[in-house]
Amino acid sequence: xxxxxxxxxxxQDREREYSPSSCIGGNYAPYIEQYATLSKAALVGSxxxxxxxxxxxxxxxxxxxxxxxxxxxxxxPLLLFIHGGYWQELSKASSSFSAPDCTxxxxxxxxxxxxxxxxxxxxxxxxxxxxxxxxxxxxxNKLGFDPQRMVVSGSSAGAHLAAMxxxxxxxxxxxxxxxxxxAAVLVSGIYDLQPLIGTSINDAxxxxxxxxxxxxxxxLDLTGFPPTLIGWGEIETSEFKRQSQxxxxxxxxxxxxxxxxxxxxxxxxxxxxxxxxxxxTRLGAATHALFASLPVTSTGST
Numbered sequence: 001x002x003x004x005x006x007x008x009x010x011x012q013d014r015e016r017e018y019s020p021s022s023c024i025g026g027n028y029a030p031y032i033e034q035y036a037t038l039s040k041a042a043l044v045g046s047x048x049x050x051x052x053x054x055x056x057x058x059x060x061x062x063x064x065x066x067x068x069x070x071x072x073x074x075x076x077p078l079l080l081f082i083h084g085g086y087w088q089e090l091s092k093a094s095s096s097f098s099a100p101d102c103t104x105x106x107x108x109x110x111x112x113x114x115x116x117x118x119x120x121x122x123x124x125x126x127x128x129x130x131x132x133x134x135x136x137x138x139x140x141n142k143l144g145f146d147p148q149r150m151v152v153s154g155s156s157a158g159a160h161l162a163a164m165x166x167x168x169x170x171x172x173x174x175x176x177x178x179x180x181x182x183a184a185v186l187v188s189g190i191y192d193l194q195p196l197i198g199t200s201i202n203d204a205x206x207x208x209x210x211x212x213x214x215x216x217x218x219x220l221d222l223t224g225f226p227p228t229l230i231g232w233g234e235i236e237t238s239e240f241k242r243q244s245q246x247x248x249x250x251x252x253x254x255x256x257x258x259x260x261x262x263x264x265x266x267x268x269x270x271x272x273x274x275x276x277x278x279x280x281t282r283l284g285a286a287t288h289a290l291f292a293s294l295p296v297t298s299t300g301s302t
Contacts, residue, residue: 006195007242015199017239020156020188020269024235031270032090038097038274039111046099052143054135055128059115062132063092065099066144067106074296077149078108079277079287080136080181082129082165084156084188088117088204101277101284107291108145109277110136114161117204122193122215123172126164130173133165137177148297151290152181155273159189163217163247168224172214183227183290185276187283188240188269191247192218195239218247227257229290231283233267240269262286 009017021028043049048066067076079102083095095111102109114120114128133152140147154162166184168175193212196202213219230248232241244261252258262282264272278284 006192007239011198014195014239017237018190018196018199018201020237020240023237024268024270028270032094034271034274035090035094035097039094039099042096042099046103048103049099054132057115057128059113060128060132061092061113062136063096063099063111064143065096065103065109067103067108075141075144075146076106076108077151077182077291077294078110078136078140078145078147079185079291080110080112080133080150080152081276082112082114082152082154082158082161084154084158084273085116086201087122087125087157087161097274098277101279105277105279105288105291107277118206121211122205122207123211126161126215127173129161129165130176133176133180137180146297147177148179148182149291149294150181151183151185151287151294153185153187153276153287154189155187155276156189156269159186160191160193160215160217162186163189163191164215166225166228167217167220167222169221179226181226182294183229184225185229185283185287185290186231186244186247187273187276188232188236188244189230189247190240190243192216192243218243218250222251222254222256225251225254225256227259227290227293229259229283229286230261231272231286232261232263233269233272234263234265235268237269259286259290 083090092111092113099109137147152162248261275281275283
C-alpha cells in the first residue's frame with residue numbers, strides 16, 4: 001500500500017501541530033469543565049440510564065442511555081461514544097453530553113471507559129474498545145437497542161480508537177461480529193500515530209515505530225470499513241486537518257462507503273464534538289442522516 005509521507009517539521013513545530021490547544025491560546029480547561037457539567041446534567045435528567053460493565057477490569061464500564069418508550073415496533077439504534085484526551089485523560093463521566101440529543105431523536109447512547117496511559121498501551125486500549133463492542137452486540141437486544149445498528153463515534157484519540165474498531169481482518173484481534181459497527185463518526189482524529197513519536201504526548205504512550213504502525217488505521221487495510229463520517233473544526237492545527245482529510249481520502253481510494261468530510265465553521269478541536277448529535281448543526285445533521293440510512297433489523301418494545 002502506497003502511503004503519502006508525513007510532512008517534515010522541526011521538533012518545536014511538530015509539538016505545536018500535535019497540541020490542539022495551540023489554536024486556542026493553550027487553555028482547554030473550560031471545555032473539559034463543560035464536558036463534565038453537561039454530562040452530569042444528562043445523568044441527572046435521564047430516567048433511562050444505567051451503568052454497565054463490559055469486562056472485569058476497573059475501567060471496563062459504560063453509561064447507557066435509552067430513549068423514553070415509544071410505540072415503535074423496532075429497537076432504537078445506538079451511538080457508542082469513545083472519549084478523547086490523547087489516550088491519557090478524561091472518562092465516561094465527562095462524555096455523556098450528547099445523550100439528550102440522541103435520546104430525544106429516538107437513539108440510544110453509550111459513553112465508554114477504557115484504561116488510560118500509562119497504565120495501558122494504545123494497542124490494549126484498542127482491544128478494550130473492541131471488547132466493548134462485542135459485549136454490546138451480544139447484549140443489545142436484552143438491553144433495549146438494536147445491536148445491528150450500532151454507530152461508533154469518537155473525538156480526537158477517541159476517533160482513532162473508533163476507527164480501529166472498524167477494521168476487518170486486523171491481525172491483532174479477531175473480527176467483530178458481521179456488521180459491527182454499522183457505521184462510524186470520526187471527529188478530529190489522528191489516524192497515523194507515527195508523528196507523535198518524539199513529542200511530549202508520547203511520554204505516557206511509549207510508542208515506537210513498530211507499535212505506532214500497528215495501531216495506525218491510515219497504514220492498515222481498510223477493506224470492509226463501514227460507512228464513515230469524518231469531521232473536524234475550522235480552528236484546528238494543519239496536522240489535525242491533514243490527518244482527517246488523508247484518512248477520508250484513503251477510505252475513498254480503498255472503496256469504503258465514503259461520506260464527504262465536513263469542516264465545522266467556528267469550531268475548535270474541543271467544542272466541535274458538542275455538535276455530533278445536535279440536529280441543527282452540520283455535523284449533527286449528517287450524523288442523524290447516517291442513522292436514518294441504516295436498515296432496521298431488530299424488533300421489540302422500547
